[in-house]
Amino acid sequence: MQLNREALTRAYRQMKLIREFEERLHEEIQTGEIAGFTHLYSGQEAVAVGVCEHLTERDKIVSTHRGHGHCLAKGCDLGGMMKEIWGSQEGLCNGKGGSMHIADIDKGMLGANGIVGAGAPIAVGAAISSKIDGPDADGKLAVSIAFSGDGACNQGTTFEAMNLAVVTKAPAIFVFENNHYSEHTGVDYAVGTNKDIASRAEAFGMKVWRADGTDFFAVHDTFREVLEYVRVPGNGPAAVEFDTERFFGHFEGDPQRYRGDGELDRLRAERDCLKIFRASVTGAKLLEDVDLDAIDTESLKAIEDAVAASRAAARPQPENVLENVYISY
Amino acid sequence: MARMMYRDAIRNTIFQEMQRDERVVVLGEDVAGGMGTAGGPEAIGGIWSTSTGFYEAFGPDRVIDTPISESAIMGAAGGLALAGKRPVAEIMFADFIGVCMDQLWNQIAKFRYMFGGKSICPAVIRMPVGAGYNAAAQHSQMISQFVTNMPGIKVAMPATPADACGLLRQAIRDDDPVVFLEHKFLYGMKGEVPDDPDFTIPFGHARLARAGQDVTIVATGMMVGYAETAADDLAQDGIGCDVIDLRTTSPLDEEAILDSVEVTGRAVIVDEAPPRCSLATDISSLIAQKAFASLRAPVEMVTPPHTPVPFARELESAYLPSPAKIAAAVRKSLEYR
Numbered sequence A: 001m002q003l004n005r006e007a008l009t010r011a012y013r014q015m016k017l018i019r020e021f022e023e024r025l026h027e028e029i030q031t032g033e034i035a036g037f038t039h040l041y042s043g044q045e046a047v048a049v050g051v052c053e054h055l056t057e058r059d060k061i062v063s064t065h066r067g068h069g070h071c072l073a074k075g076c077d078l079g080g081m082m083k084e085i086w087g088s089q090e091g092l093c094n095g096k097g098g099s100m101h102i103a104d105i106d107k108g109m110l111g112a113n114g115i116v117g118a119g120a121p122i123a124v125g126a127a128i129s130s131k132i133d134g135p136d137a138d139g140k141l142a143v144s145i146a147f148s149g150d151g152a153c154n155q156g157t158t159f160e161a162m163n164l165a166v167v168t169k170a171p172a173i174f175v176f177e178n179n180h181y182s183e184h185t186g187v188d189y190a191v192g193t194n195k196d197i198a199s200r201a202e203a204f205g206m207k208v209w210r211a212d213g214t215d216f217f218a219v220h221d222t223f224r225e226v227l228e229y230v231r232v233p234g235n236g237p238a239a240v241e242f243d244t245e246r247f248f249g250h251f252e253g254d255p256q257r258y259r260g261d262g263e264l265d266r267l268r269a270e271r272d273c274l275k276i277f278r279a280s281v282t283g284a285k286l287l288e289d290v291d292l293d294a295i296d297t298e299s300l301k302a303i304e305d306a307v308a309a310s311r312a313a314a315r316p317q318p319e320n321v322l323e324n325v326y327i328s329y
Numbered sequence B: 001m002a003r004m005m006y007r008d009a010i011r012n013t014i015f016q017e018m019q020r021d022e023r024v025v026v027l028g029e030d031v032a033g034g035m036g037t038a039g040g041p042e043a044i045g046g047i048w049s050t051s052t053g054f055y056e057a058f059g060p061d062r063v064i065d066t067p068i069s070e071s072a073i074m075g076a077a078g079g080l081a082l083a084g085k086r087p088v089a090e091i092m093f094a095d096f097i098g099v100c101m102d103q104l105w106n107q108i109a110k111f112r113y114m115f116g117g118k119s120i121c122p123a124v125i126r127m128p129v130g131a132g133y134n135a136a137a138q139h140s141q142m143i144s145q146f147v148t149n150m151p152g153i154k155v156a157m158p159a160t161p162a163d164a165c166g167l168l169r170q171a172i173r174d175d176d177p178v179v180f181l182e183h184k185f186l187y188g189m190k191g192e193v194p195d196d197p198d199f200t201i202p203f204g205h206a207r208l209a210r211a212g213q214d215v216t217i218v219a220t221g222m223m224v225g226y227a228e229t230a231a232d233d234l235a236q237d238g239i240g241c242d243v244i245d246l247r248t249t250s251p252l253d254e255e256a257i258l259d260s261v262e263v264t265g266r267a268v269i270v271d272e273a274p275p276r277c278s279l280a281t282d283i284s285s286l287i288a289q290k291a292f293a294s295l296r297a298p299v300e301m302v303t304p305p306h307t308p309v310p311f312a313r314e315l316e317s318a319y320l321p322s323p324a325k326i327a328a329a330v331r332k333s334l335e336y337r
């Protein structure tokens, strides 16, 4: 844990913003104002932030259907994201994409994705591009990250992407977030062999890491090592598996009948990355509760503002349907 | 006759066929539902609730929960069928056909032809299609154009609970591969379904949903209901429409279309897929080729624009055909000359 006060504060703020973003969406969705499918990331914040805190705008990420956390962590505009989820013309994607298809290319966020497993090959493409561009003045490559769930790792695209990355020695990083469920099916059932995703990546000849995804510091430290390795030209890709939890249903409205008795309460009590973070930084006297409480208040306010702005934002017009299919035709 | 929802008509039909014929097996993501979790199998019973109770009744060999692997699902359905079983596979959303296109298009569709007629492939592939849920561009598509374009595949698109039952039973008993397109918006629709456990609807026979003399409207799936609403509205102004529900797009009931157009001389084709190289253009060309002399106006098409499906509510309703757009097309046809 070698982070200074500023870095710690920033990490907590990022995680807290994601949490509040999701908790608020969970409430707002009940009102019926938000259309479509939303998949909340709550519980997994330490992974998105522990990974993205190391990245620069040159580095790319490709996300999943559960993309809000990755987007925020990579620097996408919070207000623009909220408006997008509201379907506003002012949203990050002009109301065309919604929750599952948020992207911000300038920020190196190459898109959330509605198709499970579709992101990994795209991330490899971006990694190959980085290899072509070559290292920066410090001799380091920009990297490209594919976030995937435990369910997505069963897609052929994931296997193909891993192999292609190895073959091309592309600076790609496969980040597997194992939250133990793919929709309603358990990882123990759906992932064959020894139930371990990282070992699959290993079988493709990649160097792999594993860490507890509810512990921000474990994620952050582990990912630093992964990154140092992959940034070196010639090393090629790597993979990392984070063991994590999701606190809401697969999608909003999921009755979660597949959960065990008391499972969610236990996870919220024992496996909440925000609580774990707070306990470790206050325990080590790096930050005080008051510092963190101030961030809590500030985050709530930011979300409040984003929601109010989304409600007031301009709606798309019917003729907007025809825009952006092509640049010219 | 029992009154039930479209989704229950589907579930009951598969259930009855599994009881009747032990070769029928079901596979797909979450079709048992909740395997490997504390909630246990049956925690879900398929995300569309079209297989609730199956696991308990038929066990893991015949109700196969798969990982998220559409190529494996599609290919395994082909393999099961070639090896003598009668698989009913579920692709959770039709959009995911993109993931497993090869197994459908280059494999299942072509087995019989390539093998010189020496094989049968009685696979049923169920796929929920269509927009209306603001689920955006990767969970809302109508794929009738792709699958109808594949020689070797039969395509059913039921518009009512009774048709869902009769066409699905036909599909399961059929020796050819069938892609079965269930409109997500219709799952909650209620209607009478015949009790006869052998009730089937032969493929290639359209249904006349409304009868009228002035204009022929051809539709499928959710568009049939929209066309009926439009026809009812137009009837108030004394305009009579034949509404033809194709029921299957492959085989296609050409006769039903042509016979109607010969009487009305006017046709409006309604299709939820983008307009280029689609069912709508296909049927327009059929009419142009085979009923040209009867035509009194150009064929009208009511389709979405040539764009992906947008997310926001306003955009999705601007995108989709509607009863009002269909009625406007009918009036336009009638105003011609």
Ligand SMILES: Cc1ncc(C[n+]2csc(CCOP(=O)(O)OP(=O)(O)O)c2C)c(N)n1
Pocket: A065, A066, A114, A115, A116, A117, A148, A149, A150, A151, A152, A153, A179, A180, A181, A182, A183, A250, B029, B068, B070, B092, B096, B099
């Ligand atoms: C190709 C494809 N198949 C199925 C789905 C439906 N689906 C959406 S998310 C999901 C589960 C994904 O599980 P996982 O990768 O573990 O991610 P998690 O939801 O746990 O974050 C499924 C089956 C889809 N969107 N795309």
